[in-house]
Amino acid sequence: MRVLVLGANGQLGSDLVRTSVSEFEVISHKRKDWDIRNNSTSYLEKIGPDIIINTTAFHNTEKCEERPSDAFEVNSDAVRKLAEYCKSRNIVLMHVSTDWVFDGKAKSPYLESSKVGAINTYGESKLGGEEAIRACHDSHYIVRISSVFGESGVGGRGNNFVYTMINKGLDGKEIRVVDDIVMSPTYTLDAAETIWSILAEKRDFGVYHANNSGECSWFEFTKSIIKKIGVDTNVVPINHTSFPTIAERPMFSAMASEKNTCGRSWERALSDFLESIE
Ligand SMILES: NC(=O)c1ccc[n+]([C@@H]2O[C@H](COP(=O)([O-])OP(=O)(O)OC[C@H]3O[C@@H](n4cnc5c(N)ncnc54)[C@H](OP(=O)(O)O)[C@@H]3O)[C@@H](O)[C@H]2O)c1
Known part of the structure; x- marks a missing residue:
């Protein structure tokens, strides 16, 4: 075939x-x-x-x-x-x-x-x-x-949410991520x-x-990434309204x-x- x-x-x-x-x-x-x-x-x-x-x-x-x-x-x-x-x-x-x-x-x-x-x-x-x-x-x-x-990351270009969070985690600066959208x-x-x-x-x-x-929120997902890569970067939960987007996002799409x-x-x-x- x-x-x-x-x-x-x-x-x-x-x-x-x-x-x-x-x-x-x-x-x-x-x-x-x-x-x-x-x-x-x-x-x-x-x-x-x-x-x-x-x-x-x-x-x-x-x-x-x-x-x-x-x-x-x-x-x-x-x-x-x-x-x-x-x-x-x-x-x-x-x-x-x-x-x-x-x-x-x-x-x-x-x-x-x-x-x-x-x-x-x-x-x-x-x-x-x-x-x-x-x-x-x-x-x-x-x-x-x-x-x-x-x-491979999106389009083979080595980037996606997980890679982004790894880089931020290694950077050591506080990461703010939405905790009210679940997927x-x-x-x-x-x-x-x-x-x-x-x-x-x-x-x-x-x-x-x-x-x-x-299922998990983006906050829980990020916490898990940070824990698994073994860095102690602070991950802070925030409401989705703190990150205004043009596209409305489904709040629960698990x-x-x-x-x-x-x-x-x-x-x-x-x-x-x-x-x-x-
Ligand atoms: N990424 C997500 O989080 C996500 C979530 C839910 C569902 N999906 C679905 O899952 C599928 C795969 O996603 P993915 O993350 O693997 O996507 P991806 O990494 O962006 O791969 C899609 C591929 O399609 C090619 N492509 C786009 N438009 C094209 C066109 N007009 N003609 C020919 N090729 C074209 C892209 O080429 P270029 O790189 O040149 O653009 C890219 O290589 C998609 O159908 C997407 O809707 C993705």
């Missing part, structure tokens, strides 16, 4: 390539090979995949508010065209989505069957992508992840393994949650799985990640 990984130099994409299983022949795509907004499908024709895993996205939430048409172009319109192409060629589409398709008003973790309802442009545009796939192509998986950390962290290595097993086991098509298990696809606890995943980058 030929599997094309779109966005293979990103955080999740690079770990998908690293963890691929032998029954799949993996082809790594980078933006320079083909911009997914491009209407020409000759790149896809040349590859001739059986499965496409789409990890690409425009996911800078503040920029999505400033440039909504760009957000919808990448996260909704290009995904709809990709789904139409997959349908026309009988290709299985594995699409990666986000916890921000939810409104953040829940009191317990969102499940695959929970009602969606995004509250900002990034979330609405990703939800648009999910809905476009559901409307046109049955042979699809939508895998939602959240608050991602992986070795479920996702280690890309674990999410990648989940994606491969969904494909290898030929699970039923549909939505899956592939974050690590459990996810769990009714299909048993969430990974080990986020604490264990974080420990392994920190060890791997030492």
